[in-house]
C-alpha cells in the first residue's frame with residue numbers, strides 16, 4: 001500500500017507521503033474517514049495533503065515548531081500570490097542562494113512570505129532538502145549536479161496553487177507538539193486522526209508518554225514503544241477529551 005503521488009512543494013528526507021494510502025486505510029478501519037487529520041510534526045505534510053486531496057480527510061491541521069517551516073505553510077495557505085510571484089521572479093543561482101540563506105538565518109529583516117520563500121528556496125537547492133545543509137553542487141558549483149537540479153519551478157508552482165485552492169480546509173500552527181496535543185481536543189471533532197511522526201531520535205528515546213487525557217515528556221509505555229518501532233510513528237484518534245490509540 002505505497003504511493004508515489006507527491007503534493008508537497010517541500011522535499012523531506014524520510015517523508016511519509018508514500019504511506020498515505022496506508023494511513024487512509026487506518027482512518028477507514030477506525031471510522032474516521034472524512035474527518036479531521038492532525039500532524040503535530042508536519043514537516044513536508046505530504047501525508048496530510050494526500051489525505052485532503054483524496055477526500056479521506058475534510059480538514060487538515062499542520063503544526064511544526066520550526067519557524068522556517070511554519071512561515072512556508074502560512075505563505076502557501078494565506079499569501080500564495082506573493083509566494084508565486086517570488087518563485088517566478090527569483091533566478092535559481094548561487095547569488096540568490098546566499099541571499100535567501102541570509103533571510104533564512106534571520107540575519108536581516110524580512111516579511112513572513114519572504115521567510116517562507118527562503119525555506120522553499122533552501123529546501124529545493126540544498127542537499128537532501130535539509131535547510132542547514134550545503135548547496136547542491138557546492139558553493140563553487142563545480143559538482144555533477146547544480147543547485148537547480150531539484151527545483152522545477154513549474155512543478156513547485158502547480159503544487160502551491162493546488163494547496164492554495166484548499167486553503168480554507170488547512171489550519172497551520174507553530175507550537176510545541178505536546179502543547180498542541182494537550183489542547184487539540186478543543187478544536188478537533190470527534191472524528192479525527194492524529195499522526196505523530198517525530199524526529200527519530202525523539203521516538204527512539206521514547207520521550208512521549210500518552211495517557212488518556214494528555215501528553216507529557218515521560219517515557220512511553222512499552223506497548224507504544226512497540227507500536228512506534230515499525231518506523232511509522234503513532235496513530236491516535238480523538239474522542240471527547242481523550243486520545244485512543246488506533247488499530248493499525
Ligand SMILES: C[S@@+](CC[C@H](N)C(=O)[O-])C[C@H]1O[C@@H](n2cnc3c(N)ncnc32)[C@H](O)[C@@H]1O
Pocket residue numbers: 012014015016017040041042043044045046047063064065066069175176177178197198199200
Ligand atoms: C520527522 S519530521 C516530520 C516529517 C513529516 N512526517 C513528513 O512526512 O514530511 C519532524 C518535524 O517535526 C518538527 N519538530 C521537531 N520537534 C518539534 C516539536 N517539539 N514540536 C513541533 N514540531 C517539532 C521538525 O521541525 C520537523 O519538521
